[in-house]
Amino acid sequence: MLDTEYDDAQKQSEQDTLLEEQYGIVENLKRELQLCKTEQHNIRTELETLRNENQKINDIKKSLNSIHLEECGNEDAYKKEIQNLQERIMLLETEKDSALQLWHISLDTVSALEDQLKGFHVDGKGTKFYQEQANAIKESYSEAIKMLEEKLALARNNFIKHQTLYENSKERINSLTREKNELVEKYRNLQTSAQDKDRNNQLTIETLKQELGHAKMETDKILQAKLELEKKLNEVQTYTENLMERDKETKTKVAEAIELIESAAREKDLALHRESLVLEEKARLEQRLNVIANEYDVKIQELNKKTRDEIELNTKKYLTEINELNAELKAKTIVAEKAQRELKFIEEELNKIRRDSSIKVLEYEQKAKRMELQLQIYDETIAKNKYDMEIKQLKEKIIILEDKLGTSNDKLQKLEHQQTNNIQDQGKIAARENRDIMKQYSDLENQLAKTLGDKENLVLQLKSLKNDFEYEIQKRDNERHSLETKIQELEVNLHKATCIKDNKFKDGLIDEINPYLKNKPSFDITVENKCHCCQSALSDHMNKLQEKFDRKTKELINHVQVHQKLSKKWRDEAKSLTVKFYGKSKELRRKISTLQKENNELNTELLICKQQLAQHAIEDIQRFNEPNEIR
Secondary structure, three states: OHHHHHHHHHHHHHHHHHHHHHHHHHHHHHHHHHHHHHHHHHHHHHHHHHHHHHHHHHHHHHHHHHHHHHHHHHHHHHHHHHHHHHHHHHHHHHHHHHHHHHHHHHHHHHHHHHHHHHHOOOOHHHHHHHHHHHHHHHHHHHHHHHHHHHHHHHHHHHHHHHHHHHHHHHHHHHHHHHHHHHHHHHHHHHHHHHHHHHHHHHHHHHHHHHHHHHHHHHHHHHHHHHHHHHHHHHHHHHHHHHHHHHOOOOHHHHHHHHHHHHHHHHHHHHHHHHHHHHHHHHHHHHHHHHHHHHHHHHHHHHHHHHHHHHHHHOOOOHHHHHHHHHHHHHHHHHHHHHHHHHHHHHHHHHHHHHHHHHHHHHHHHHHHHHHHHHHHHOOHHHHHHHHHHHHHHHHHHHHHHHHHHHHHHHHHHHHHHHHHHHHHHHHHHHHHHHHHHHHHHHHHHHHHHHHHHHHHHHHHHHHHHHHHHHHHHHHHHHHHHHHHHHHHHHHHHHHHHHHHHHHHHHHHHHHHHHHHHHOOOOHHHHHHHHHHHHHHHHHHHHHHHHHHHHHHHHHHHHHHHHHHHHHHHHHHHHHHHHHHHHHHHHHHHHHHHHHHHHHHHHHHHHHHHHHHHHHHHHHHHHHHHHHHHHO
């Protein structure tokens, strides 16, 4: 009997050592699983960072395309301005030619008038007055010609300046195209590097999956060993029950029963220890859930900050940024779906742990029931109070454990509910923010449309003013030509009238003198009388001609004064138009300078983004190399 008992004790000790070794192996496997999960999480984060980098590179490419298109549009505007300036120079040259023609005509008229005045032998006062008027007219026309020449010089200088600006813009466009090609090459290199990283990550994931499969196989083997040991334990328990039934009366059997009770208590202590470990694992999982939630909130906040910064920086790029925001929304939804999947995965793990813990509790309850049945077989008088107390304590511990399990389940449900609510709230907040952003973009588009409409209206007004100015200039040129033709006609008529009157006067004198020449005795008296009469008639005729000439000169002076007034008005209008044109040109130059500053700022930001991309790429390579070195 003693040998059999000793053998049984040795078997039980061996079984206990085997169980402890198996528990140690299970714990090691759990740790390895946790390490695999952490590695998977790190790989996922790296993949997300790579996707974000790819999105940033796409955004940079779009911004470069938009900048290129804007600068090409500016080149067309420069070409149009140069064409307008060339047309204006042609108009000024035509005006100059017309003014020179008028000046020559006026010189001819003045010379003709001077010749006519020299023909009349009258007092020197009138001739001096007419010479002064002629000199004043010459000076006014020479001043007008000088003004036109100054305008032509200014127009030529403006044309040269615009040509230099056009050449500078061409050089700048060529440099930007080169930078664009370089960025495209860098983008392709980054794409290839990202694809290589994805392949390496996929290979690591496949290796980890294989390791997980091997670990699962080992766990299945350990479970089979556990089942075999449980069968052996059941056989041993049946054998001990038979022995206890045979040796109820002996003290040795009582001692064996006490030892069995102590072993059961130890097993219960082990069960309690395992339950405490399970609770610790639950607490760790809860902490991990909290950490994941916090990380998710931090990521969302960072993404919100990034989106706000991008919105503030890229307000001028509305159409492209709308696409970017849509892409970011898709990325956020993907991240949320990933988080939900991870939560589901964690919930499944927690459910598995619950099932395992409930199964273990049921097993311990069954063992307790068996022990109760065994204790009922013993003498009620020997140790009834002790066993009752121990059973009560065990029941109380089981109830406490069940309460703790219930509270942990409630906490897990609350956490799940809170996380779902938080995810829904964050999705609503993101949708609201996106709506606000879309409203802001629509407002900006409306403002842009208004400004473009105002710009088009200003261009149309300028065109209409130019057309009106040209029309008035043509009108006034026609009036000038008509006045000049009238003056020429009047001068011709005057000359004809004077010639006709002189001829008539001579014929009359000859007719009157001929009969008196025949009568020679009375020659002296008649000649003297007729000379006196001729002198009086000539003086009257000259007075009449002088009066007519004065009237004509007054009319011509009035015409010249009217013409001078009109020319002054035209000069004032031309000056006002030139001032407006210079003001518009200054505004356009200011706009061009602001656009150049913005382009420089964008170039600096591009350089900063490139540096950040390079730093992130180096950090990703270092992160990828660190786990490989650890392995």
